[in-house]
Every structure is written in structure tokens, then in C-alpha cells.
Amino acid sequence: MTPTQPRYRAQRSITPLLTVAFLASGFISSVWAAPTVTRLTPPSELFTSGQAAPLIARFLPGQRFDLQATIAADDASKSITTVQFMVDQKPVKLQVSLKDCSSGCLPKIAKNSTIASARAYSIMTPGVHTLSVKAEQSDGQSVLAQGNFEIIPLSVGGHKVKNIIIMLGDGMGAAQRTAARIVGGGYAQGKVITPLAMDTFPVTGMVKTSSLNSIVTDSAPGMSSYVSGNKNNNNEEGVFPDDTLDAFDNPRIEYLSEYLHRTQGKALGVVTTADVFDATPAANAVHTSNRGAGTGIVDQFLDDRDLSGLTVLMGGGRKWFLPSSTPGSARSDKSDYAFSSTDAHTALIAKAWGAKSGKLDTGRDLIADFQSAGFTYAPTRSALQSMDAAHTERLLGLFAFSNMNVALDKIDGRRGQASSLGTRVVDDFGLPDQPMLDEMTDKALAVLSSKKNGFVLMVEGASIDKQAHNMDTERWILDTMEFDKAIARAQDYAKKHKDTLVIVTADHECAGTALIGASMVSDAQLIELGKAGGAANLRDKVVGIYAEAGFPKYTLASDGYPQATNIDRRLLVGYGANPDRNEDWRTNDRPIQDSQQPFIKQAPLNAYPANATDRDVDGKFLITGQVPGSDAVHTATDIPLSAFGLGAWSFTGVMDNTDVFFKIAQSAVGGVVLPTGFK
Numbered sequence: 143m144t145p146t147q148p149r150y151r152a153q154r155s156i157t158p159l160l161t162v163a164f165l166a167s168g169f170i171s172s173v174w175a176a177p178t179v180t181r182l183t184p185p186s187e188l189f190t191s192g193q194a195a196p197l198i199a200r201f202l203p204g205q206r207f208d209l210q211a212t213i214a215a216d217d218a219s220k221s222i223t224t225v226q227f228m229v230d231q232k233p234v235k236l237q238v239s240l241k242d243c244s245s246g247c248l249p250k251i252a253k254n255s256t257i258a259s260a261r262a263y264s265i266m267t268p269g270v271h272t273l274s275v276k277a278e279q280s281d282g283q284s285v286l287a288q289g290n291f292e293i294i295p296l297s298v299g300g301h302k303v304k305n306i307i308i309m310l311g312d313g314m315g316a317a318q319r320t321a322a323r324i325v326g327g328g329y330a331q332g333k334v335i336t337p338l339a340m341d342t343f344p345v346t347g348m349v350k351t352s353s354l355n356s357i358v359t360d361s362a363p364g365m366s367s368y369v370s371g372n373k374n375n376n377n378e379e380g381v382f383p384d385d386t387l388d389a390f391d392n393p394r395i396e397y398l399s400e401y402l403h404r405t406q407g408k409a410l411g412v413v414t415t416a417d418v419f420d421a422t423p424a425a426n427a428v429h430t431s432n433r434g435a436g437t438g439i440v441d442q443f444l445d446d447r448d449l450s451g452l453t454v455l456m457g458g459g460r461k462w463f464l465p466s467s468t469p470g471s472a473r474s475d476k477s478d479y480a481f482s483s484t485d486a487h488t489a490l491i492a493k494a495w496g497a498k499s500g501k502l503d504t505g506r507d508l509i510a511d512f513q514s515a516g517f518t519y520a521p522t523r524s525a526l527q528s529m530d531a532a533h534t535e536r537l538l539g540l541f542a543f544s545n546m547n548v549a550l551d552k553i554d555g556r557r558g559q560a561s562s563l564g565t566r567v568v569d570d571f572g573l574p575d576q577p578m579l580d581e582m583t584d585k586a587l588a589v590l591s592s593k594k595n596g597f598v599l600m601v602e603g604a605s606i607d608k609q610a611h612n613m614d615t616e617r618w619i620l621d622t623m624e625f626d627k628a629i630a631r632a633q634d635y636a637k638k639h640k641d642t643l644v645i646v647t648a649d650h651e652c653a654g655t656a657l658i659g660a661s662m663v664s665d666a667q668l669i670e671l672g673k674a675g676g677a678a679n680l681r682d683k684v685v686g687i688y689a690e691a692g693f694p695k696y697t698l699a700s701d702g703y704p705q706a707t708n709i710d711r712r713l714l715v716g717y718g719a720n721p722d723r724n725e726d727w728r729t730n731d732r733p734i735q736d737s738q739q740p741f742i743k744q745a746p747l748n749a750y751p752a753n754a755t756d757r758d759v760d761g762k763f764l765i766t767g768q769v770p771g772s773d774a775v776h777t778a779t780d781i782p783l784s785a786f787g788l789g790a791w792s793f794t795g796v797m798d799n800t801d802v803f804f805k806i807a808q809s810a811v812g813g814v815v816l817p818t819g820f821k
Contacts, residue, residue, distance in 0.1 A: 313607025364649025654718025
């Protein structure tokens with residue numbers, strides 16, 4: 143047994159970090175009858191490996207978070223009777239709940255374990271603090287374990303940011319940004335003709351994206367890191383991992399929106415082109431270890447609005463808001479939660495945080511409940527445009543049953559362009575009157591502008607990621623362009639409101655996207671080469687690299703999107719984190735099936751291709767992938783972050799995703815000292 147294994151029982155006798163207090167006797171044999179601490183939260187290297195650094199958990203002065211420990215009794219005949227948390231050797235004066243793991247815990251957790259929780263703890267004193275837990279079992283033996291966390295100091299002075307706008311391009315790495323620039327901006331002799339809005343931001347840095355348990359993050363901890371200051375496990379948002387089965391009882395971390403609403407009265411807006419239950423939007427206001435628990439997630443949006451300050455919520459996801467008796471509804475007890483008043487473990491969440499207890503209510507009409515809470519409801523683009531934002535206190539927009547249609551299909555719908563099935567894709571999905579992301583951003587800003595204490599607004603371009611997973615090149619490129627048009631709206635707002643900070647970033651890169659060059663042939667020639675098929679035709683005669691790539695020339699229509707994507711000498715994109723796929727380099731007239739759509743098994747959606755190997759089969763050009771399955775995957779690659787407005791100059795260099803949270807907080811809470819010459 144080594145000092146890097148503090149969770150094992152022998153570690154109690156050989157490390158100063160985990161010691162045994164002998165309360166019943168002085169015999170050395172008592173060591174082997176003592177309990178064991180198997181998890182201490184917040185997570186720390188001090189507990190995990192015995193090393194004081196690096197600091198894992200960091201918080202703002204006064205930011206709330208839960209303390210938790212899992213303690214295993216020595217054997218099945220004993221139980222844990224008392225638990226005391228201490229910070230810097232001083233007892234924490236909060237109620238501690240004890241959960242018996244005889245049921246409701248993970249299978250790997252011993253049945254004689256107990257989970258102790260103290261909820262909504264906070265401390266103002268900056269610096270590194272020691273967290274200790276002392277537990278005693280029924281025979282009097284006890285154990286002491288230690289970890290640490292840090293409170294990050296905020297300097298006071300200067301101008302405070304009133305409004306924070308986080309523009310989150312899901313899956314948007316450097317290649318995605320560059321592709322949108324090539325298609326939307328054009329090049330002349332190596333110079334960009336029209337830059338992206340995000341390219342005009344004065345400050346850019348790079349962000350490291352790893353989650354708490356992997357170098358490759360998913361969207362839940364990717365977003366949560368920016369707005370909680372802490373790492374989460376993959377699939378988890380706004381919580382630390384625990385040892386229970388309940389997806390809604392994990393140790394919570396106070397979000398940026400919750401902290402600023404509680405301390406400054408700021409409002410929260412969440413806008414996305416995804417289903418609103420999806421990981422990125424939810425990781426701004428919802429606390430759960432299961433990003434897929436849709437019913438409970440959307441309920442928590444409304445029920446805990448007094449914690450988050452939720453004022454605007456727009457995107458897809460109507461299926462979660464409809465009573466279960468309504469066709470298309472996805473409400474289910476399996477994805478919901480209800481904290482029992484008789485269960486001390488979960489009841490303490492509601493008591494300490496002021497959160498609602500929830501209930502299993504598949505028949506709930508959540509749209510009506512939002513309206514009863516003062517939200518104006520917009521089910522279509524037309525309704526959104528006709529809404530008087532000046533007289534709208536709160537706004538709910540649900541424009542699709544699940545994820546919204548992507549930009550390419552919305553644009554084709556507005557242009558009246560049909561797919562190979564003879565219908566518009568937006569008609570096939572059943573709700574064709576959907577807004578573009580910049581239109582949603584405009585309305586969100588109009589509603590939030592009336593909030594005297596300012597706001598936090600998160601706007602997500604969601605299908606940059608979703609279509610990169612599908613390796614559907616033109617769909618994610620146009621979604622990146624749609625996202626950039628929304629960025630321009632946020633930038634315009636910040637130019638007029640000098641106390642506004644705008645950040646453009648991503649949660650991770652998706653698909654290992656690479657801009658490999660351009661086609662060497664016309665589109666008509668490409669079609670003929672596709673009929674001949676095979677790598678000799680579709681690779682060797684088509685793919686132009688280096689000087690042969692030249693500069694693809696796309697012509698934009700009056701709506702700001704390409705008149706056509708199947709152009710001569712088009713941009714060619716490859717993938718480095720891809721499964722097997724067929725490729726003919728031409729735009730797919732229909733997207734791949736979206737399994738989250740409630741009517742996906744019905745015509746006409748059931749006729750859409752199921753995965754990338756179902757497309758472009760006639761070309762007989764199979765590209766073998768590096769990953770299993772049918773979807774391209776996220777990568778661990780650093781991603782760019784660009785900033786504009788008050789406080790932008792702190793976002794330089796290479797930073798951790800959790801650093802972004804503290805930089806935002808410094809701007810909004812401590813204030814910004816402007817650089818010399820800044821106006």
C-alpha cells in the first residue's frame with residue numbers, strides 16, 4: 143500500500159492525511175475495525191493522491207457548494223452514526239444528512255456505507271482551505287480524512303460589467319470557424335474579403351477543455367465549467383459526482399447565474415438551436431448527474447427560476463413541455479425527480495438551497511405553467527416577431543419538438559427548395575416556421591435589456607456540433623455562419639451598451655475537423671466522377687491540396703447564406719475523429735435521422751438516412767474511420783475564445799475552461815481596470 147492510495151483502509155495508518163482516532167481502546171488491532179472514507183467532496187488531489195496541488199475545486203468568495211463524504215463501516219454489523227465536516231479545523235455549522243446505502247447507491251458501493259452531506263456551504267475568506275470529515279461508527283471507532291479547496295480572491299475597483307453574453311458554438315474548433323470564414327467571407331489573393339463577426343473581436347485566447355474524469359469532455363461539463371468554475375464529470379452539469387443512483391441529488395455548485403442573481407439581482411437568458419433540455423442550455427441553471435433526464439431538467443428550469451433568475455428560454459424541446467397524453471410528448475417519471483420530505487438526504491437540498499422539491503407529474507402542462515408564471519409564449523417565428531419585447535417581462539419560445547432544424551434546412555425552407563423526397567425538410571419535421579438564431583438573439587436582448595440589474599445571456603449554436611458528429615459538412619458550416627450572425631447582434635448590443643462583455647467560445651471541438659483543400663473539378667464533373675465511383679475517382683481526381691486548392695468562391699444570396707453549396711471547386715473537409723463514412727463531397731439534401739425527434743419512426747422522417755454509411759453509397763468511396771460506432775466524436779483539442787467589450791482584455795493566453803468563470807466574475811463583481819487609452 144502506497145501513499146497514493148488514500149481510499150484504502152491501510153492508508154489510515156500510514157498517511158497524515160487519513161488517520162484513525164481510537165475511541166474505544168488503544169490496541170493496534172483496532173485499526174482494522176475502523177471505518178473508511180471512500181469519497182470526499184469537493185474533489186481534491188489532497189484526498190485522492192496525497193498531493194496538495196494542483197487545486198481541483200475553486201470557488202468565489204461566498205459562492206455556495208455542497209460538502210459530501212462517503213464512509214464505509216468496517217463490516218455489515220456496524221453503521222456510521224455521526225459525521226462532522228470541518229474547514230480549517232473549525233466545525234461547519236450546517237445540518238448534516240446521512241443516507242444509508244443499503245439501497246439507492248451505486249452497485250460498487252458497499253451496503254454498509256453512508257453518504258453524509260452538508261448543503262449550500264460558503265466561505266468568504268480567500269486562499270486554500272483544508273476540508274476535513276470525521277466519521278464515527280456504531281462501535282465507537284472513527285476516521286478522519288482531509289482534502290482541500292480554494293477561494294479565489296477578487297480585486298475591487300474599476301468598472302463593473304453589467305451584462306454578460308456568452309456565445310457558445312457547440313463543437314466549434316478553429317477549423318469550424320475557418321470554414322465559415324471561407325464560405326461566408328471569401329478570399330482574394332490570400333486575404334479575407336469579409337471577416338466573421340467573431341474575427342473582429344480584439345482579444346483571443348485558447349481554452350483547455352478537459353472534464354473532471356476525461357481529457358475529452360462532453361457538452362455538459364464543457365459548459366458547466368464556464369459558469370461554475372469547477373470541473374464536472376462527463377454527462378453531469380452543475381454538480382460533483384457522488385455515489386447515489388438519483389440523478390438529481392448530487393452535490394451542487396452554484397452557477398454564475400445563481401450567484402449573480404442572488405448577490406446582484408441579475409436575470410438569466412438561455413437561447414439555443416438545440417432542445418432546451420440539452421446539455422449546454424441546461425448547464426446554466428440545472429443541477430443533475432444525468433444530462434438526459436429531460437422531464438426533470440425542464441421542470442427545474444421553471445421551478446427553480448427564483449434561484450437562477452431565468453427570464454428568457456428559447457429553443458426546441460416542446461416534447462418535454464406537453465402532457466404525456468399529447469402526441470409527441472416525452473414526459474416520463476423515469477426522467478423526473480421528486481425530493482421526499484421524509485428523506486433527509488434529498489429534503490436538505492430543498493431546505494438549504496431553497497430549491498423546489500419537484501414531483502412525478504407526467505401530465506403536467508409545462509407551457510401553461512410557464513405562462514402562469516408570467517412568461518409570454520412564442521411557438522413560431524411569426525409569433526416571436528410579432529411579440530412586443532418592450533412589454534414582455536419573460537419569454538418562452540419553443541419552436542420544435544426536439545432540436546430545431548439546422549440553418550441549411552431553414553434557409554432552403556424559406557427559399558422553397560425541396561429535398562429528393564419532393565418536400566421541404568422543415569415540412570417533414572412538422573414545424574416549419576422557425577426563427578434563425580440571430581432573430582432569437584435580438585428578442586432575447588430586447589427582453590433582457592429592461593432588467594435594471596443586468597443579465598447573463600447564453601446563446602448556443604448547437605448544431606455545429608450535432609452536424610459535425612454526422613460529418614454533414616455543409617450543415618455545420620451554415621450553422622457556424624448562423625451562429626456568427628447571432629454574434630454580430632451581441633457585438634452590436636455591446637457597442638451600444640459599454641458595460642457589456644461578450645465572449646465567443648466553444649465547449650469542445652468535434653470530429654477532428656480538418657480543412658484539407660478544395661475540389662479540382664466542377665460540380666458537373668464531380669457528379670460524373672461520383673457515378674464512376676471509388677477512391678481513384680472521388681479522391682485522386684478530386685481532392686486538391688496546397689496550390690491546387692486555390693480559393694473556393696461561394697456567392698452569398700441576399701439572406702447572407704450561399705446561393706448554392708454545390709459549387710465548382712468547392713471547399714473539402716476531412717475528419718480525424720470519425721467512424722466509417724461514405725463520401726461523394728456533395729451537399730446532402732437531407733440530414734441524418736435525429737433520434738431525439740419524437741416522430742422519427744414515422745414517414746417521412748423514417749426515410750432519412752440512419753447514419754453516414756447510408757449516404758453517398760453509389761460513389762463507392764468508403765473512408766475508414768478511427769473510432770467505433772456511427773458518429774464522429776469530440777476531441778481533446780484546445781479551442782479558441784474571443785472577447786469583446788468591458789473586461790475583454792483578461793481573456794488572453796492559454797487558460798483552463800474553469801478560469802473563464804473567474805475572469806467573468808472578476809469583471810462583474812470586482813470590476814475592471816481599463817487599459818490605458820481604452821474608451
